Amino acid sequence: MKYSISFEKLLELFPTSKVEGSTEQTKFCGISALERATSGDISFLGNAKYKKLVPTSNASVILLPHSYTGTPSHNQIYLKIDDPSVGLACLCKFLEKEFAPSPPAEIHSTAWIDPTAKVGERVSIGAFSFIGKNATVGNNSKIGTHCHVGDYSVVGESCQLYPSVKLLTHCYIGSRVTLNAGVVVGSEGYGFDTVDGVHEKIPHLGKVVIEDDVEIGANTCLDRARFEETRIGKGTKIDNLVQIGHNVRIGNGCLIVAQVGIAGSVKFEDEVVVGGQAGFAGHLTVGKGAKIAGQAGITKNVTPGAFLKGNPALPFKLSQRISILQKRLPELFNRFDAIESND
Amino acid sequence: MKYSISFEKLLELFPTSKVEGSTEQTKFCGISALERATSGDISFLGNAKYKKLVPTSNASVILLPHSYTGTPSHNQIYLKIDDPSVGLACLCKFLEKEFAPSPPAEIHSTAWIDPTAKVGERVSIGAFSFIGKNATVGNNSKIGTHCHVGDYSVVGESCQLYPSVKLLTHCYIGSRVTLNAGVVVGSEGYGFDTVDGVHEKIPHLGKVVIEDDVEIGANTCLDRARFEETRIGKGTKIDNLVQIGHNVRIGNGCLIVAQVGIAGSVKFEDEVVVGGQAGFAGHLTVGKGAKIAGQAGITKNVTPGAFLKGNPALPFKLSQRISILQKRLPELFNRFDAIESND
Amino acid sequence: MKYSISFEKLLELFPTSKVEGSTEQTKFCGISALERATSGDISFLGNAKYKKLVPTSNASVILLPHSYTGTPSHNQIYLKIDDPSVGLACLCKFLEKEFAPSPPAEIHSTAWIDPTAKVGERVSIGAFSFIGKNATVGNNSKIGTHCHVGDYSVVGESCQLYPSVKLLTHCYIGSRVTLNAGVVVGSEGYGFDTVDGVHEKIPHLGKVVIEDDVEIGANTCLDRARFEETRIGKGTKIDNLVQIGHNVRIGNGCLIVAQVGIAGSVKFEDEVVVGGQAGFAGHLTVGKGAKIAGQAGITKNVTPGAFLKGNPALPFKLSQRISILQKRLPELFNRFDAIESND
Numbered sequence A, B, C: 001m002k003y004s005i006s007f008e009k010l011l012e013l014f015p016t017s018k019v020e021g022s023t024e025q026t027k028f029c030g031i032s033a034l035e036r037a038t039s040g041d042i043s044f045l046g047n048a049k050y051k052k053l054v055p056t057s058n059a060s061v062i063l064l065p066h067s068y069t070g071t072p073s074h075n076q077i078y079l080k081i082d083d084p085s086v087g088l089a090c091l092c093k094f095l096e097k098e099f100a101p102s103p104p105a106e107i108h109s110t111a112w113i114d115p116t117a118k119v120g121e122r123v124s125i126g127a128f129s130f131i132g133k134n135a136t137v138g139n140n141s142k143i144g145t146h147c148h149v150g151d152y153s154v155v156g157e158s159c160q161l162y163p164s165v166k167l168l169t170h171c172y173i174g175s176r177v178t179l180n181a182g183v184v185v186g187s188e189g190y191g192f193d194t195v196d197g198v199h200e201k202i203p204h205l206g207k208v209v210i211e212d213d214v215e216i217g218a219n220t221c222l223d224r225a226r227f228e229e230t231r232i233g234k235g236t237k238i239d240n241l242v243q244i245g246h247n248v249r250i251g252n253g254c255l256i257v258a259q260v261g262i263a264g265s266v267k268f269e270d271e272v273v274v275g276g277q278a279g280f281a282g283h284l285t286v287g288k289g290a291k292i293a294g295q296a297g298i299t300k301n302v303t304p305g306a307f308l309k310g311n312p313a314l315p316f317k318l319s320q321r322i323s324i325l326q327k328r329l330p331e332l333f334n335r336f337d338a339i340e341s342n343d
Helices: A007-013 A048-053 A084-099 A316-327 A329-342 B007-013 B048-053 B084-099 B316-327 B329-342 C007-013 C048-053 C084-099 C316-327 C329-342
Strands: A018-022 A041-044 A061-065 A076-081 A171-173 A184-187 A192-195 A198-201 A207-210 A221-223 A229-232 A307-309 B018-022 B041-044 B061-065 B076-081 B171-173 B184-187 B192-195 B198-201 B207-210 B221-223 B229-232 B307-309 C018-022 C041-044 C061-065 C076-081 C171-173 C184-187 C192-195 C198-201 C207-210 C221-223 C229-232 C307-309
Touching: A007 A084, A041 A084, A061 A084, A084 C192, A084 C198, A171 A184, A184 A207, A192 B084, A198 B084, A207 A221, A221 A229, A307 A316, A316 A329, A316 B316, A316 B329, A316 C316, A329 B329, A329 C316, A329 C329, B007 B084, B041 B084, B061 B084, B171 B184, B184 B207, B192 C084, B198 C084, B207 B221, B221 B229, B307 B316, B316 B329, B316 C316, B316 C329, B329 C329, C007 C084, C041 C084, C061 C084, C171 C184, C184 C207, C207 C221, C221 C229, C307 C316, C316 C329
Parallel strands: A041 A061, A061 A076, A171 A207, A184 A221, A207 A229, B041 B061, B061 B076, B171 B207, B184 B221, B207 B229, C041 C061, C061 C076, C171 C207, C184 C221, C207 C229
Antiparallel strands: A018 A076, A192 A198, B018 B076, B192 B198, C018 C076, C192 C198
16 A cells, blocks of 8 residues: 655644654655665554663654653654544544545445345445345445355444455344455354264254454454354454354453463453453353453453463462572572481 | 154154153154253253253153253153264254265356366365366365365365365375365464564475374364474364364364464374363374363473373463462462561 | 375485385375374474384384484385475475375466556455555565455465455565465554543554565564554564564564564564463563573563563573472472471
């Protein structure tokens, strides 16, 4: 994507910003990290740990927090704003809208749409996509190539399904939902009863419900419920390669990072945050606002607001203290041997 | 899926059940968890930990084990059976057969079937699916949309391939096998020889064999063998997002939960059970009936019947005892300092 | 794949080999592990741990290192070479070329190629594949079935994309790159700013660059950069189900085993080796030639050449020593109680 933005436009986007320094550049054509930016680029300080890179950056404009102290280089502007990360996102949204506008809605000639399906206004359906019997696609939604919207499934308004998303039958997607490439919604749950040594399959007759404003990462899988429903609450964001088991209920505004595994019938209350590769045993409840560190193994209910780490999971500070003491185990054993030999 | 079932039909399904209480309802139209069930629903006690929810449940019928003691509410029936989980599965199977019968077999007009492929009787092939040269699909099998059955591959009888299953060349699938959406069978194994600092690829000329009655979860990957075969034994059930490396041999009746990783040339004997996110280093043997806890890291052979946990993996009870003692490390260091200062 | 190779041909492939023993077999039709090989098969000793299987192997030819001491059975040849693993790879490459030659290049009649796309010479494009606007596919590249090459994306020369690979827009793939089935390149990065409790999406306008000679395993995901690029260096090999976050930069010649997760903006220098299921927190640098054990959790920068294990990650030897001492914690607590009661 090629783009350029004038200094006047930048000031329009950040009307309350404070300007320091000056530059001969009138247009900026790139956004780059502090250490890789060159003349003509905009850069930003999004994370305090990179503060030492600001003085040597060659960016023409640097978005900085008001608290930053220092002087711009020759031919460089400091643009001080409340939150450079939010500012950058705002700038990116402007550029995306201006320079990468969505193509006009189009239903590709190779797509297969069942005559009983209901397709709204201004809908795009990509090449080789399949819309099943009695399925619904709401206004302004974009279905990529090679997607499958199963019989009786519903996609709300203004959704984006990237290539190869698979919604099996009876999956209900709200509005403004983004499903990245390869997402599977409504796979059979993993449930077997072992009778006389043979694993007999339990049929999964339930559905999957994804509420408004949810985003789900590439190749993530959500199993359908045994009966009832698997549900993802409003505004929850799920990363790539996550496993959501059957009958799981995730609350609103949760953040679930890549490769997390959530076994069947787990319940998350609202605003739970889970680091990458953490795992949850079945049938647990995780309280509102709990934070779970990456790679943690959760086998018991979690109280609201708890911050857990490790497997078995412990309160974050205790876990860190134990990690430090573990490193001292060789020393402890030595001291211990010394005491015993003294006796 | 909408359905209803009469009380008479329920008694037919559970001829040896014991009935307590009575209800005015004559038809039941939902299956729900104890705490969410309303009048007209059937519920069940599948896990003893939910016992306290039975007295307050509004379900019209509750499937309970014979050992349950208590009295049904007004307008409520207790149906006591040997195993409520098995009972529920049996009920679900009946409902599925009765109310969600399979559509008639159909080969979609957009599917591509090579003229040299052999397709059996009553086979369904979904939209945009590809059946390669000399491939075989057995009687009564159902191939979903966007599937790829590679050259020389064989799908047995009464299999179900959900959308976007990819069987590359020379993959041999038995009968009554279920492959969920996005499963990849026969990807290149990860094998490189590093010669003069360059990672040279080892060609993978082997095949993949999946025996009868296997089920595999969404987006799981099975690599083809270097030579010989990668094999999954009869009746084994594998969950979503699992990695099966090249030359792996899994025995019969194993259970492998989501996101497990099994490196190349590992051998599982029969009836091994593995919890989610566990990992196995290459070239190991895991003995018959061994149990591996979730997130365990296995780097040595496992004896038959062992139950291991943690990384490095230890016998379950020892691992739990050590976890408890680790929590007491801060106390131990304090007591230790006290003794030393006493001396 | 059926094949046979004569003893003369074997000697041609290994001109500096040393022959011991003799066999009546003149053609060899299989390659098998030592314990499963039968008469007519070639086998090999690739890993010293299998040495004890050599004397009882029924293989007609066994590739062995010069250091192996022992005598071939009746009707059996020992072929001693420098490195039997490399030798086997060389043999496999010969067989692949001779007996499984690539079919002639073909663009399938069902493929959709945008009129503005540039497709080179001798390119194969599989059934139901989609090549977008202004996309490029270089000479001799093979695109499997159900692939998506997005608008403005570039695939170099002699690449292989297996079925259902998804390259979204602005993805740049070098030459001789292999992407296994279901790989997603260019998914939206996981980046949200939480403003007034709502997770606002940060648009991802950057690209993905994959350099020459890279191989990527099935269902692995690579997110596009927020701005700038996500980059995989020359000759790096990535296994199945790996997560590569936005703005990640992987150096040359790295090896990344299955189910590894790498969070946003991590930088790997060259020749880093990572075991399966390891995880990396965001914004870290991993130094040249560092080795990370499977399931390790990396939350700090890693110095070049380091070898780390565990979570929190420690130097390999220290981590192993602590694991051994942890097993002795029950004993330590007992000894401690004894001392205290003595006082």
